[in-house]
Amino acid sequence: MQTIHIKINGKDWTGPVEDGETLVDMIRYRLGLTGTKRGCEVGECGACTVLIDGVPNASCMMLAALADGKSITTIEGLTNEDGSLSPIQQAFVDAAAVQCGYCTPGMILSAYALLQHNPHPTREEIKVALSGNMCRCATYEQVMEAVERASDLLAAAVVSKE
Amino acid sequence: MLYSVKELYRPETLEDALRYLAEYPDARPIAGGTDVLVSMRKKKPEDVRLVGLQNLQELRGIRRREDGVVEIGAYNTFTDLANCPIIAESVPMLRTAALAMGGPQIQNAATIGGNVCNGATSADSAPALFARDAVLVLRSAQGERRVPITEFYDGPGRVKRQSGEILVTIELPPCQADSYGDCYIKFSTRKAMDLALIGCAAACGVAKDGTIAQVGIALGVAAPTPIRAAEAEAFLKGKRLTEDMLEQVGELALATAKPRDSWRASKAYREQIIKTLARRAVRAAYEMAGGAL
Numbered sequence A: 001m002q003t004i005h006i007k008i009n010g011k012d013w014t015g016p017v018e019d020g021e022t023l024v025d026m027i028r029y030r031l032g033l034t035g036t037k038r039g040c041e042v043g044e045c046g047a048c049t050v051l052i053d054g055v056p057n058a059s060c061m062m063l064a065a066l067a068d069g070k071s072i073t074t075i076e077g078l079t080n081e082d083g084s085l086s087p088i089q090q091a092f093v094d095a096a097a098v099q100c101g102y103c104t105p106g107m108i109l110s111a112y113a114l115l116q117h118n119p120h121p122t123r124e125e126i127k128v129a130l131s132g133n134m135c136r137c138a139t140y141e142q143v144m145e146a147v148e149r150a151s152d153l154l155a156a157a158v159v160s161k162e
Numbered sequence B: 001m002l003y004s005v006k007e008l009y010r011p012e013t014l015e016d017a018l019r020y021l022a023e024y025p026d027a028r029p030i031a032g033g034t035d036v037l038v039s040m041r042k043k044k045p046e047d048v049r050l051v052g053l054q055n056l057q058e059l060r061g062i063r064r065r066e067d068g069v070v071e072i073g074a075y076n077t078f079t080d081l082a083n084c085p086i087i088a089e090s091v092p093m094l095r096t097a098a099l100a101m102g103g104p105q106i107q108n109a110a111t112i113g114g115n116v117c118n119g120a121t122s123a124d125s126a127p128a129l130f131a132r133d134a135v136l137v138l139r140s141a142q143g144e145r146r147v148p149i150t151e152f153y154d155g156p157g158r159v160k161r162q163s164g165e166i167l168v169t170i171e172l173p174p175c176q177a178d179s180y181g182d183c184y185i186k187f188s189t190r191k192a193m194d195l196a197l198i199g200c201a202a203a204c205g206v207a208k209d210g211t212i213a214q215v216g217i218a219l220g221v222a223a224p225t226p227i228r229a230a231e232a233e234a235f236l237k238g239k240r241l242t243e244d245m246l247e248q249v250g251e252l253a254l255a256t257a258k259p260r261d262s263w264r265a266s267k268a269y270r271e272q273i274i275k276t277l278a279r280r281a282v283r284a285a286y287e288m289a290g291g292a293l
């Protein structure tokens, strides 16, 4: 057992983890944040994607204890305080980019990380950024559209604030 | 997933890590964990000791020394490599390799040190490091050892890492010629999340008169370990590159290789790819160095 300190969706968390426990299990079972999915568990599918210090990582490929001191964002962390959806989540709903939904949290987090540093990505850039996220329902075309919509929504939000 | 880990030790300094490894020679270093965890899944559950390298500042950073040597800390992720201006300027093919490996999530976690120590012939960093005569700096409680990367790979998934050793830095000697160019080509079925069917790197130092002063050509997945195409290199040295010579380069590169049949691709297919990639990589490196065919 080890005691670790992390920031999870902006809040501090201190607690025990097993030495051999994966980050995805810690997030799902200790923190109860089941939006992070467990698929292949060998880094291939991207269902378990979370942001660690802002960048996408496969949480099945990381031991929880090695996340000590990091800031972690899960899909729950993108939702607004009042429970309403963030623009990127709304864009996925509007573009019908969700079939069974298993890949969706990972897809959204990868797309969110992309838009943070590249607000107007090309289709090619979106493909590259999402190349570690598999969708067995093959919603890829709708996902591309969703990310483009999100990019437009975010641009509009910036303009309306100005 | 709960892996059977007896202890995960997280040292703060290289000294502490080496002391622990001296005490428990079977303990496994864990960097990004993208190979370690996959291999622990496949094996029968047995309690292992892991040493986390995350906090060791000695393994971080990428520097260009005054003597021109580029020092790459073992704990640089492929994303770190892709974002580093020193890499982009002095070994651009390593940036190509970094962006061609895995997908974003894997690039953000996987380290170059782990890629080397894992010993796979498909390691995307290997052809570039072989072609540039990289030297590995390993440390143990006994002291420091320097090994050319071409002597480090020992067989499929095996390297000559001695027990208790940690790879600290990878050194790339500077190119001495008037101008330099390089190229890495990863040939795979998919653009992302796929291992190379064949990987080929060429590094070329070209003199002002267009002759090849220095050349390194290396292949991944063309044999049980990454290899140098020494015959093709010897053929090129001191000459100006021509279209006709490229044909010969492909044949000579193939002569050094020992590709095999696997479910990924047949031997015959791989042979064709080796010839083609060697030609293309050498041409691109030569042209990047300012040479004209």
Ligand SMILES: Cc1cc2nc3c(=O)[nH]c(=O)nc-3n(C[C@H](O)[C@H](O)[C@H](O)COP(=O)(O)OP(=O)(O)OC[C@H]3O[C@@H](n4cnc5c(N)ncnc54)[C@H](O)[C@@H]3O)c2cc1C
Residues within 6 Å of the ligand: A042, A043, A044, B028, B029, B030, B031, B032, B033, B034, B035, B036, B037, B038, B053, B059, B074, B075, B100, B101, B102, B103, B106, B109, B110, B111, B112, B113, B114, B115, B116, B117, B118, B122, B123, B124, B125, B161, B165, B166, B167, B168, B193, B194, B195, B196
């Ligand atoms: C989904 C997926 C896709 C992949 N795609 C590719 C790909 O396209 N190309 C490719 O080349 N690889 C690929 N890999 C393999 C793997 O990601 C790489 O080999 C990676 O570079 C390993 O680095 P790591 O930091 O994760 O190593 P780890 O898993 O932490 O370690 C790997 C080995 O090296 C040892 N080690 C690590 N660091 C040191 C050190 N500093 N000193 C001594 N020993 C050390 C460990 O003990 C272990 O034996 C893929 C893996 C996955 C899971």
Ligand code: FES
Residues within 6 Å of the ligand: A037, A038, A039, A040, A041, A042, A043, A044, A045, A046, A047, A048, A049, A058, A059, A060, A061
């Ligand atoms: S569950 Fe982590 S990548 Fe598939």
Ligand code: FES
Residues within 6 Å of the ligand: A097, A098, A099, A100, A101, A102, A103, A104, A134, A135, A136, A137, A138, A139
């Ligand atoms: S929507 Fe089913 S896996 Fe993507």
